[in-house]
Amino acid sequence: xxxxxxxxxxxxxxxxxxxxxxxxIEADVDLALGxxxxxxxxxxxxxxAVCTGQSPQKAGHPSIKYDxxxxxxxxxxxxxxxxxxxxxxxxxxxxxxxxxxxxxxxREQKIENYxxxxxxxxxxxxxxxxxxxxxxxxxxxxxxxxxxxGALGAYATGVGSTDLARAFIDGxxxxxVARSLKFVYTGKxxxxxxxxxxxxxxxxxIGVDGALYMVMEFSGEVIRRLPMDDRFAMSNMAIEAGAxxxxxxxxxxxxxxxxxxxxxxxxxxxxxxxxxKTGGPPKIGETSPAKLAGHKVxxxxxxxxxxxxxxxxxxxxxEWDVSKLEPLVACPHLPCNVKPASELKDIKLDQVVIGxxxxxxxxxxxxxxxxxKNKKIKSGLRLIVIPATQKIYLEAVxxxxxxIFVEAGGIFSTPTCGPCLGGHMGxxxxxxxxxxxxxxxxxxxxxxxxxFVYLSNPAVAAASAITGRITxxxxx
Amino acid sequence: MIIRxxxxxxxDDINTDDIIAAKYLVSTDAQELGKHCLxxxxxxxxxxxxxxxxxxxxxxxxCGSSREHAPLAIKGCGIQAVVAKSFAGIFFRNAINxxxxxxxxxxxxxIQEGDSLEIDLAGGIIKNLTQNxxxxxxxxxxxxxxxxxxxxxINYIKRRxxxxxxx
Numbered sequence: 001x002x003x004x005x006x007x008x009x010x011x012x013x014x015x016x017x018x019x020x021x022x023x024x025i026e027a028d029v030d031l032a033l034g035x036x037x038x039x040x041x042x043x044x045x046x047x048x049a050v051c052t053g054q055s056p057q058k059a060g061h062p063s064i065k066y067d068x069x070x071x072x073x074x075x076x077x078x079x080x081x082x083x084x085x086x087x088x089x090x091x092x093x094x095x096x097x098x099x100x101x102x103x104x105x106x107r108e109q110k111i112e113n114y115x116x117x118x119x120x121x122x123x124x125x126x127x128x129x130x131x132x133x134x135x136x137x138x139x140x141x142x143x144x145x146x147x148x149x150g151a152l153g154a155y156a157t158g159v160g161s162t163d164l165a166r167a168f169i170d171g172x173x174x175x176x177v178a179r180s181l182k183f184v185y186t187g188k189x190x191x192x193x194x195x196x197x198x199x200x201x202x203x204x205x206i207g208v209d210g211a212l213y214m215v216m217e218f219s220g221e222v223i224r225r226l227p228m229d230d231r232f233a234m235s236n237m238a239i240e241a242g243a244x245x246x247x248x249x250x251x252x253x254x255x256x257x258x259x260x261x262x263x264x265x266x267x268x269x270x271x272x273x274x275x276x277k278t279g280g281p282p283k284i285g286e287t288s289p290a291k292l293a294g295h296k297v298x299x300x301x302x303x304x305x306x307x308x309x310x311x312x313x314x315x316x317x318x319e320w321d322v323s324k325l326e327p328l329v330a331c332p333h334l335p336c337n338v339k340p341a342s343e344l345k346d347i348k349l350d351q352v353v354i355g356x357x358x359x360x361x362x363x364x365x366x367x368x369x370x371x372x373k374n375k376k377i378k379s380g381l382r383l384i385v386i387p388a389t390q391k392i393y394l395e396a397v398x399x400x401x402x403x404i405f406v407e408a409g410g411i412f413s414t415p416t417c418g419p420c421l422g423g424h425m426g427x428x429x430x431x432x433x434x435x436x437x438x439x440x441x442x443x444x445x446x447x448x449x450x451x452f453v454y455l456s457n458p459a460v461a462a463a464s465a466i467t468g469r470i471t472x473x474x475x476x
Numbered sequence: 477m478i479i480r481x482x483x484x485x486x487x488d489d490i491n492t493d494d495i496i497a498a499k500y501l502v503s504t505d506a507q508e509l510g511k512h513c514l515x516x517x518x519x520x521x522x523x524x525x526x527x528x529x530x531x532x533x534x535x536x537x538x539c540g541s542s543r544e545h546a547p548l549a550i551k552g553c554g555i556q557a558v559v560a561k562s563f564a565g566i567f568f569r570n571a572i573n574x575x576x577x578x579x580x581x582x583x584x585x586x587i588q589e590g591d592s593l594e595i596d597l598a599g600g601i602i603k604n605l606t607q608n609x610x611x612x613x614x615x616x617x618x619x620x621x622x623x624x625x626x627x628x629x630i631n632y633i634k635r636r637x638x639x640x641x642x643x
Contacts, residue, residue, distance in 0.1 A: 024617060024619040024620070037498075037501045037502075037543070038542065038543070038544070040504055041504045041544055041545075044504065045630050048630070049630050049633070049634055049639065050639070052639075086501075087501075087502070092502070094502035094503070095502055097502075098502060141542075142542055142544075143541075143542055144541050144542040144566055146542075158542045158565075158566050159542060159566065159569060160542055160543075160544040160566060160569055160570035160573055160574075161544040161570075162544060162570065162573035162574060162628065162629050162630060163569060163573060163629070165630060166573075166629055166630065166633055169633060169637075170633070170637075174619070174623075174629075208489055208536060208539060209489070209535055209536040209539065209562065209564070212536065212562060212564070212565070213565045239566075242536060242539060242564060242565065243565075244565050334489065421498040421541070422493075422497065422498045422499060423498055423499075440493075440540060440541075442491045442493040442540060443493065443494065443516055443517060444493055444494075444497055445493050449516040449517070
């Protein structure tokens with residue numbers, strides 16, 4: 001019996017000869033990620049466990065030294081990533097304390113991949129951009145949208161702070177091997193329809209627990225033609241159907257993306273940017289080209305086998321022709337409450353947010369800017385545009401997109417998760433309605449429990465900012 | 477392990493924003509978080525809970541974010557166990573890892589608000605002492621039972637590496 005791609009990746013990270021759904025395993029992770037709201041707990045648990053001054057008895061581990069000298073060191077400082085992106089730049093005193101805990105820990109442990117404000121971006125856009133995740137990797141993150149990297153053909157899954165603390169100690173994580181669901185998308189996408197709509201369609205069909213504790217595998221001709229940014233949007237929201245992972249077999253599009261990232265990370269210009277302002281060595285938080293050189297970008301055996309076997313077993317296979325798909329919107333208060341945008345033109349809006357780990361990438365901003373160019377947003381409406389990383393921020397400035405957003409009457413923010421989880425930079429009060437390119441619309445998600453959040457792709461968001469109501473982009 | 481307590485009934489898809497709103501994710505203290513447990517959807521929940529009570533919920537309990545603050549808030553407000561039709565994946569992990577007892581049972585609809593329950597975690601049995609009924613639940617696999625018995629993941633790992641365990 002064959003394996004699915006997710007089973008292969010898990011198996012490759014253990015010493016086991018065989019793997020089957022339902023069993024519990026412990027595997028070595030390639031990367032462990034935390035942010036400013038999840039890492040503080042993990043750091044505290046880690047320190048309580050191994051920074052106690054007592055002598056551990058068992059040999060063979062960086063945290064646990066045999067010679068009686070207690071070690072308070074993480075398992076591998078190169079395999080940990082810390083990103084203060086949720087309540088950063090620090091939104092208040094307690095958030096500032098949490099951010100400082102990350103900075104202090106990164107310094108003590110000499111963790112290279114700590115991205116201070118100025119380098120930081122929304123983690124699930126930043127990590128692929130920096131070449132820290134790639135096909136075949138096993139990645140855990142103390143953030144539910146870690147599943148985003150599944151778009152690169154990695155097994156990437158959200159875990160908790162204690163899982164992260166454990167990984168700090170020995171680089172391992174326990175997993176229950178999940179069954180896989182296969183989604184085959186056929187046909188041809190209409191204009192204005194992209195990855196966000198595909199995943200909203202999917203969650204609308206199967207429900208917020210339709211993939212509970214499973215791996216979603218996205219495939220089919222539509223996926224094969226889908227650009228990377230749209231793939232990231234899809235994998236990003238696998239968690240909203242309850243999935244442990246949302247994976248896309250790597251192909252030439254993936255391969256080209258990874259090559260481009262490696263190129264841009266090791267280019268001479270980038271090396272100059274990486275040097276500190278005083279001309280010294282790269283600051284903490286700037287990825288070294290050496291790290292990326294080690295990344296498997298060649299079509300070696302590992303990459304070549306990153307496909308599900310033809311006799312792999314799936315819990316269920318869904319096959320959908322998406323040629324008639326229109327832009328979709330998830331209505332309050334669940335991501336599965338999906339309707340076509342064209343049916344929601346009576347919904348008046350107070351705020352529109354374009355950004356987040358779902359749709360804060362350059363192609364999202366380009367789509368929005370194309371619609372907003374030489375237009376003004378509805379008087380009284382707040383348009384908040386948040387590029388996901390500094391690189392995207394600068395690209396948007398260079399391409400004139402930032403100017404378009406501001407001249408239309410919107411604001412252009414520094415990278416942050418901000419309003420997506422009701423943190424800062426655009427909280428809703430009672431009765432307010434927001435259309436956002438984010439990924440969750442539970443009660444109170446963006447502020448008051450008496451506010452309302454609709455989810456859409458960037459084109460619908462931009463069009464709606466102009467009219468002040470939920471609008472199909474064709475109408476603009 | 478046997479747990480006894482009064483049932484508090486919740487519906488389907490109780491998510492992590494319901495359990496603990498993002499604005500409180502500036503604290504890691506279970507007691508402090510517990511004060512705001514389920515605040516957005518049940519403002520009176522915390523005041524109605526007595527230490528040792530049990531949450532009984534529908535499907536997909538704990539869906540949404542990975543915030544470990546969610547099971548911490550539940551523990552912090554005095555709830556000692558959760559029974560639900562199904563649990564969301566990351567919440568499942570977090571509850572195991574921090575030692576919040578929970579069980580999955582298809583028969584929860586029968587339980588009424590305020591019923592007195594007795595839960596046998598290892599055996600996967602729920603007794604409704606008020607209605608004099610017994611329901612079956614999914615007992616945990618051995619690996620998870622070991623983590624729970626150790627009092628959570630960190631203690632389990634410390635035992636493995638022979639570090640002294642804090643309770």
